[in-house]
Amino acid sequence: MRKVLSGNEAIARGAYEAGVAVAAGYPGTPSTEILENLAGYGEVYCEWAPNEKVALEVAAGACWTGVRAMATMKHVGLNVAADPLMTLSYTGVRGGLVVVVADDPGMYSSQNEQDSRNYAKFAKVPLLEPSDGQEAKDFVEVALDISERFDTPVVLRSTTRLSHSRSVVALGGRRSPQVPSFSKDPQKLVMLPLYARGRRRKVEERMRALREFSERFPHNRIIWRERKLGVVTSGVCYQYVEEAFPEASVLKLAMTYPLPEGLIRSFAEQVEEVLVVEELDPFLEEQVRSLGVRAEGRRYFSGIGELGPDGVIRGRMRWEGRDPPEPRQEADLPPRPPVMCPGCPHRGIFYVLSRMDVVITGDIGCYTLAVFPPLNAMDTLICMGAGISASMGMAKAGLKKPVVGVVGDSTFFHSGMTGLLDVAYNRGDVTIIVLDNGTTAMTGHQDHPGTGRTLMGEETVEARAEDIARALGVRRVRVVDPYDLSRTEAVLKEEVASPEASVVVSRRPCLLLTREYGPRYEVSAEACTGCGRCLRLGCPALEKDGAKVRINSLCTGCGLCAQVCRFGAIAREEG
Amino acid sequence: MSDVVLAGVGGQGIVLASKLLAEAAFRAGYDVKANEVHGMAQRGGSVLAQVRFGEKVFSPLVPSGRADFLVGLEEVEALRYAGYLGDGGWAIVNRRKIVPVTVSSGSFRYPEDIEGRLRARFERLVLVEGERLAREAGNARTENVVLLGALSNFLDIPLGIWEEVIAHLVPRSTEANLKAFSLGRDATVEARL
Numbered sequence: 001m002r003k004v005l006s007g008n009e010a011i012a013r014g015a016y017e018a019g020v021a022v023a024a025g026y027p028g029t030p031s032t033e034i035l036e037n038l039a040g041y042g043e044v045y046c047e048w049a050p051n052e053k054v055a056l057e058v059a060a061g062a063c064w065t066g067v068r069a070m071a072t073m074k075h076v077g078l079n080v081a082a083d084p085l086m087t088l089s090y091t092g093v094r095g096g097l098v099v100v101v102a103d104d105p106g107m108y109s110s111q112n113e114q115d116s117r118n119y120a121k122f123a124k125v126p127l128l129e130p131s132d133g134q135e136a137k138d139f140v141e142v143a144l145d146i147s148e149r150f151d152t153p154v155v156l157r158s159t160t161r162l163s164h165s166r167s168v169v170a171l172g173g174r175r176s177p178q179v180p181s182f183s184k185d186p187q188k189l190v191m192l193p194l195y196a197r198g199r200r201r202k203v204e205e206r207m208r209a210l211r212e213f214s215e216r217f218p219h220n221r222i223i224w225r226e227r228k229l230g231v232v233t234s235g236v237c238y239q240y241v242e243e244a245f246p247e248a249s250v251l252k253l254a255m256t257y258p259l260p261e262g263l264i265r266s267f268a269e270q271v272e273e274v275l276v277v278e279e280l281d282p283f284l285e286e287q288v289r290s291l292g293v294r295a296e297g298r299r300y301f302s303g304i305g306e307l308g309p310d311g312v313i314r315g316r317m318r319w320e321g322r323d324p325p326e327p328r329q330e331a332d333l334p335p336r337p338p339v340m341c342p343g344c345p346h347r348g349i350f351y352v353l354s355r356m357d358v359v360i361t362g363d364i365g366c367y368t369l370a371v372f373p374p375l376n377a378m379d380t381l382i383c384m385g386a387g388i389s390a391s392m393g394m395a396k397a398g399l400k401k402p403v404v405g406v407v408g409d410s411t412f413f414h415s416g417m418t419g420l421l422d423v424a425y426n427r428g429d430v431t432i433i434v435l436d437n438g439t440t441a442m443t444g445h446q447d448h449p450g451t452g453r454t455l456m457g458e459e460t461v462e463a464r465a466e467d468i469a470r471a472l473g474v475r476r477v478r479v480v481d482p483y484d485l486s487r488t489e490a491v492l493k494e495e496v497a498s499p500e501a502s503v504v505v506s507r508r509p510c511l512l513l514t515r516e517y518g519p520r521y522e523v524s525a526e527a528c529t530g531c532g533r534c535l536r537l538g539c540p541a542l543e544k545d546g547a548k549v550r551i552n553s554l555c556t557g558c559g560l561c562a563q564v565c566r567f568g569a570i571a572r573e574e575g
Numbered sequence: 576m577s578d579v580v581l582a583g584v585g586g587q588g589i590v591l592a593s594k595l596l597a598e599a600a601f602r603a604g605y606d607v608k609a610n611e612v613h614g615m616a617q618r619g620g621s622v623l624a625q626v627r628f629g630e631k632v633f634s635p636l637v638p639s640g641r642a643d644f645l646v647g648l649e650e651v652e653a654l655r656y657a658g659y660l661g662d663g664g665w666a667i668v669n670r671r672k673i674v675p676v677t678v679s680s681g682s683f684r685y686p687e688d689i690e691g692r693l694r695a696r697f698e699r700l701v702l703v704e705g706e707r708l709a710r711e712a713g714n715a716r717t718e719n720v721v722l723l724g725a726l727s728n729f730l731d732i733p734l735g736i737w738e739e740v741i742a743h744l745v746p747r748s749t750e751a752n753l754k755a756f757s758l759g760r761d762a763t764v765e766a767r768l
Contacts, residue, residue, distance in 0.1 A: 161610060161636065166594070243634050308636045310638055327658055330654045330692075535679070
């Protein structure tokens with residue numbers, strides 16, 4: 001049977017067919033839908049782990065019982081999981097272990113565009129790059145076969161464009177999972193120095209064997225056309241090359257670490273000129289050149305952002321010595337950045353913060369949108385958990401201004417708790433706001449340890465940020481409803497003024513999840529003075545209408561605008 | 576090969592529209608690739624999706640200046656992505672203005688005479704009363720499917736397949752969506768002549 005599947009649906013299907021028994025991950029665009037879809041089959045144990053390190057360790061433990069396992073994450077998640085990955089390279093596996101990582105060239109939904117292929121080289125593990133949905137599905141099984149044959153975790157790397165593109169995929173049946181068992185082998189699985197030294201040698205032997213294997217790996221293939229130009233490429237860039245260089249011969253690499261050195265040399269010898277086309281880092285180009293092959297890549301093809309067919313077409317023009325034309329843009333169009341939704345529970349908190357003289361260290365989630373005007377209520381952002389830890393550093397540096405760290409609920413469980421333990425332990429005088437909207441909203445409402453439900457749909461314990469804060473040693477812990485602006489403001493002022501660490505949990509579920517819309521609000525044209533105070537909320541339901549303000553159909557009835565209006569001009573719609 | 580670019584505002588149902596089109600093209604026997612935007616890009620921001628179908632499709636992304644159709648669910652967004660449309664391509668645009676926060680907060684202005692600008696920019700333009708037709712179909716949220724109905728006049732995909740795909744992918748409000756599709760199709764059937 002054939003179906004139209006997204007790359008992520010295809011990877012999930014591949015794991016299902018390959019007999020994966022355990023899969024764990026943490027949501028992160030563009031990787032999220034892999035686990036959601038795999039859980040949908042009902043036959044594979046799937047879990048949202050609190051973070052990617054935990055996810056990879058869960059998958060590792062599972063594979064040591066002989067079953068096949070998978071961990072999924074976005075590129076920055078692999079930074080979190082890098083610790084286990086580096087040493088899993090030494091222990092190797094029993095059942096196959098595939099680490100799926102989805103990069104985000106162009107940063108559609110990320111804070112950086114690191115090229116995760118470097119991790120495969122760093123950890124000395126094989127790397128596969130599928131170029132469409134069919135390969136995304138098939139390569140999961142291929143990865144698991146390689147993993148078992150060479151006793152190594154295998155990285156399967158996707159990108160936004162593959163994960164979120166739909167293409168036609170031929171489906172197969174499911175292979176039965178192994179029955180789990182465990183036999184002792186400390187020399188393999190206990191990485192204390194004595195045993196790790198032994199495994200270190202095995203890693204090198206394995207890399208040698210993998211290099212030989214890659215020469216005959218059938219998915220590394222040459223499409224012969226004219227011999228004037230040969231293009232070396234991998235992943236979704238292969239598709240762009242087919243459009244931009246239809247006459248060129250192409251070496252399409254599926255395993256991009258370790259590389260088939262003989263195949264590359266022989267390809268290069270049979271063409272007059274070699275180009276390397278890849279997004280982000282010159283990962284292939286540097287390796288190809290290190291073989292002594294004359295090749296160009298980054299000189300013509302940008303390493304910043306997503307290449308896309310346009311980037312490859314423009315690169316071709318540069319290679320031909322032509323200047324690519326500047327893209328033609330319509331003038332004077334108003335920008336349309338993403339915004340906090342109407343009725344978003346984060347709005348109240350950030351409105352209050354925007355009116356306080358504090359430094360706000362931010363974190364990853366929908367609430368990062370508070371950085372934009374009119375709220376302008378975020379001062380720093382680097383990664384998950386840093387909203388708490390960075391506030392600690394500012395306070396300890398001796399900054400006179402109060403510091404407020406903000407963190408979402410899912411992010412708090414992911415990596416905020418250790419930062420908060422630091423705040424409590426080292427007695428930081430900061431105010432931490434946990435923005436608890438009861439879900440992982442940005443990535444599409446995944447469950448987490450605070451929601452009381454697992455990815456498999458089972459009811460479970462509900463972790464509470466305020467309980468955790470107290471258990472970590474924070475003495476001042478408050479809970480507010482961010483729809484209640486005056487109390488929220490009073491509590492925040494008290495906690496910011498208090499001379500010790502405090503945690504404020506701002507609790508109100510994401511409206512996109514509950515869909516509990518109240519009666520709409522309207523502006524009385526007589527009472528409205530056009531002062532614009534309500535517009536400082538940055539709510540898409542409020543529009544400037546001449547000198548006054550009006551409320552459009554997007555209103556969800558949260559009532560924040562009525563609370564900030566000083567003229568009583570905003571009230572619930574009658575009837 | 577047919578290249579379709581869909582532009583609009585997060586929340587207007589661009590992802591569903593691209594899914595419906597991709598599935599319909601697949602069932603009509605074409606190779607198909609489509610792409611869509613998730614995550615941060617969706618929260619009320621400008622959203623783009625692309626669907627390509629034909630005998631064999633390589634890139635899931637349409638190169639600039641190559642699209643056969645630009646379906647705009649919102650007028651400014653249609654203009655924003657005008658560069659995708661190739662020579663002789665059709666712009667099918669919903670007569671709908673959604674004011675971005677950058678405008679409602681007073682920092683930018685929504686272009687005056689947007690319709691004039693659309694006419695000046697697009698040689699072949701079909702304007703669709705999406706909002707009115709969606710309401711007529713009984714569900715204000717079906718503007719995306721009204722526009723698909725309009726697009727369907729230009730594509731070689733049998734009506735029966737469209738109906739099958741709508742029933743399959745929108746099981747909970749099939750009826751309103753079928754109505755929306757046929758209203759969009761009927762309202763613009765003469766545009767091509």
